[in-house]
Amino acid sequence: MSSGPSAERDRAVDALRAIAICGVVLGHWLVTAVVVSGDTIRVASPLRAVPWLAPASWLFQTLALFFFVGGLVATRPRPGKAGLAATGARPEVRQAGAVANRGSRDVAIGALKVADGAAGDQGGPGDQSGRSGRDDRGGRNERGGRDDRGGENGRGRQGARRGYGRWLTGRLERLFRPVLVLVAVWSGLVIAATVWTYVTAASPSVDDSASGWAGFVDHLAVAVRSHTVLKLVASPLWFLLVFAALTMARPLVARLHPGWPLAVVAAVDLGRFGLGAPAWIGWVNLAAGWLVPFCLGAAWSKGRFRARGSAWFMLLGGAGATVVLTRWFGYPVSMVGVPGQGISNLNPPTLAAVTFGIAQCGAALLLMPVLHRLMRRDRPWRMVTAVNLSAMTIFLWHQTSLLAVTLLTPAPLSGLHTAPEGPSWLFARLLWLPVFAVVLSGCWVLFRRHERRRPAGRPARDTPIDAPSDRRARNKHRGEEHCSEDHCGDDHCGDDHCGNDHCGDDHCGNDHCGDDQCGDERGSGHAKELRPLADASPGIRP
Template sequence: MRELRARWSALAGRVEAATPAGRDRSVDALRALAILGVVLGHWLVTALTTANGGLSTTSPLEHMSMLAPLSWVFQTLAVFFLVGGHVGARSLASARERGVPYGAWVGQRLSRLFRPVAAVLALWAVTAGAMLLGGVELNTVLTLLKLVLSPLWFLLVFAALTAATPLVSRLPAVAPLAVVAVVDAWRFGFGGGPEWLGWVNVAAGWLVPYTLGAAWSRGAFARRTPAALLLGGGAAATAALILWGGYPASMVGVPGAATSNLNPPTLAAVAFGLAQCGLALLVREPLARAMRRPGAWAKVALVNLSAMTIFLWHQTAMMAVTALGLLAPFDLPGLHTVPDSLGWTAARLLWLPVFAAALAVCWAAFRTYEQGARRPNPARATAAPAAPAVPRPRAGSVKEINRV
């Protein structure tokens, strides 16, 4: 244990030394919290049950509506888009100052997003084919593929907004917010509009926090008052829409529900996102102070280095544990049983460290696809530790922290 602590301290010191003095570490902390919130949220509200034969997807929110506030904590995508808008706008401004062409800039921004996707698609194409040849029911295979592929919508939207940064970075957030309101009014308020119209909100809804992030990069939230207004106004609007507007209380999709706040985003989800953005902007200073500690900063930096790997493989990790659990002679509580009691919730919490261990295996196997190939560097961040392992950047990846 003492040796483990020494190795971690050495790694944290190297990360600290590689970080420029002027870097705003609170931005990285917010991004790490947003990604980890999504991961924990999926692990807590997604269940694979054998109740109907084979594996089928359900959710504790479908059986226990009183758990809806859980989704308010872990549905953190708005914060990710806020940070994305902030970083994208600053990166674009820096590229313009250095004379970097738009094509080169956007290519570099998007390559990190999509490099890890190829590995996920390749592995699951082989896995799905093998399962079908092995006699696994088609519905089970489709259930697993849906869980793996459904997060990719997020990458597509984020990539589109990143590519459109020159066009949308100075757009006031009220413009896409108005689009969301009009679309919802048409869908729900005038006898029911066409369902396809709701998909306009996939772009407009996430453009709201993205444009707030771009405004943040221009100094719009230098004072705390605008952020406090976002938090208060967004929270009040969300409460009103849920209590009197007929919107669901859950901020994630619930199987079998007539309306989802997230698929596509509704006005309630966007209002909730405004509150989240306000809170995120208000906690920047405490986060910045916390990130002055080398140990805390190293953890955040390492998560940011592998943010897409963590995001893309967390569902695979959960499904791998679930599949291995089928080898047991009975259904394992919190893993295969129907999530219809608080006992299931307590059992699921006990499975979270197992999911995390499986994700660590996926991270070790596939992180190179995100960080890209690098030439050997004799000044490695740290030597390969013995188990239990401390996460270790690849050669040269400590310097990559500055480009995340």
């Protein structure tokens, strides 16, 4: 990966996503106790035994940051191939789009004019003008282009729809491809446990009296098939379903004010807790609640929160509303679910969870300058990139890692199999965290390759492409096929490739492709291709 900062990539956004992932993982590992006692396996939480620890859950409930960053990346303009190609622009215009990613807006406009002039010299009834590309404001001109005869061709909107379809298909594939691996592995485990139980006629309960290897396998087979274990394994999937639904609604979300879903959440809670409405109506908040930070991210992509006063208002207003709701309106203080508690702030989301998420979004905006400075350093940036490269693997397998350590370790051990009854249990659990991390690292080694699909027809890394006539094919391989396949990590979370849009613009023409991802030099061929285009117009330099 590139050690130096990239002008195109917003590394602070990557850092926010890494913070959110680590917060979720650590939060689950700290507050989830799988208690094995006699013939039962159940889940308990130290927050029930030690209520004064509930405010600490505010540090680890970082789901709102996922949706905040997801809304930002899903709705911001795409100046590169994903945007220009969607309007039916010619390859010359797409090259100009690549220049736009490395230069200023004026440079991009000048390059578009040069591309149109070059096409005009060639002539032909099918040649299109640059109006199918970008206007002076840097946005897409969806009116389509006109040919030399002045006829409207209408390819712009059709291309835009096709571009959105390809974008959505790729996004959903990147989200759910690792899920299929998780489902396949656990399905195999359940089938194997069922066969073992049938063959050995094991009792459908956890039998502590059993001894030896057969007894241990009997114990493990019953545990793997238990509802408690399977529910923990599947618990990350609800997030992906909601995130995918909001992603599919990108055209609507881009135009929706965050106040509307916030009003829906407030009305649903008023009905549930104040007017005696049925409890099932609360599940409306599963979409409306997380739509609030998603819409805030969409507003962020439009430059709505440039003033620090907006961020402070979100932070203080959201935190103040959360305190009021938990102090005087009966909402739980814990921002994570607590088994046995009457009301959960997450299942489904409540107004308190949403106001807390708004406060998190404000804190994230205030933290951005600090993250920008920190991400200029090589080591923090490499750590953030490592997390983003394997975000889905970490997110999907962290509960499996917890269960593997718990079920494969002889019971009972404090902080692992025992019920959390006080601060001593929490201290013991802290000692188990490195063990969970080691097992998760093993899952990472085994399954991370499923996050990135090898493009069809991609040549081997050591395949020479030396002929000058193959340079365009090499750039296509690097910029289109290679970069469309989740290579830089952010797409693993469902949030746009690399955290910015330049990956659609022949990725290897930018500095970012020094990331040991392409197996070649840093896009020198692409830069040489652009040089004649730039030399044709004074003031444009590749």
